[in-house]
Amino acid sequence: MVNSISDPLTAGSQDSAIRYIKNSKTISGRLHDEMVMMDIELGKYFSLNPVATRIWDMLVQPLSLEELCRLLTEEYEVEVEQCRDETGAYLREMVNIGLVLELK
Numbered sequence: 001m002v003n004s005i006s007d008p009l010t011a012g013s014q015d016s017a018i019r020y021i022k023n024s025k026t027i028s029g030r031l032h033d034e035m036v037m038m039d040i041e042l043g044k045y046f047s048l049n050p051v052a053t054r055i056w057d058m059l060v061q062p063l064s065l066e067e068l069c070r071l072l073t074e075e076y077e078v079e080v081e082q083c084r085d086e087t088g089a090y091l092r093e094m095v096n097i098g099l100v101l102e103l104k
Contacts, residue, residue: 017064017104018064018065018102018103018104019062019063019064019102019103019104020059020062020063020064020065020068020091020094020095020100020101020102020103021059021060021061021062021063021100021101021103022056022059022060022099022100022101023039023098023099023100023101025039025040025041026038026039026099027039027040028056030053031047033050033053034047034048034049034050034053035047035048035052035053035056035057036048037056037099039097039098039099041098042097042098044097046097046099051072051076052090054072054075055068055072055087055090055091058071059100062103065084065087065088065091068087068091069083069084069087072087
C-alpha cells in the first residue's frame with residue numbers, strides 16, 4: 001500500500017482522489033462513548049466503537065483516506081500503515097452497507 005518512504009500518507013495512492021462522507025439518511029446517536037445508528041432502508045441497527053465513532057464524526061465533511069489517517073495519527077498512537085489498513089477496511093465495510101458514501 002505504501003509507495004514512498006518519504007511520506008506514506010500522500011504517496012501515489014490510487015484512492016487519494018476518493019473522498020468519503022457519512023450518509024445523511026442514517027439516523028445516529030451517542031450511547032456513552034459509542035455511536036448507535038440505524039439505517040431505515042435496511043431496517044438495521046449498528047454500534048460503533050470509540051475510534052469508529054471518531055471517524056464517523058470526522059465524515060461530516062468529505063475526507064480522503066489519507067486525510068482521515070493524518071488526523072487519526074495525530075489523535076491516536078497508531079502507525080501510518082496500520083491506520084491506512086484498518087481505516088480503509090472500515091470505510092469499505094461502511095460503503096458496502098450504505099452508511100458511508102464514496103465521492104469520486
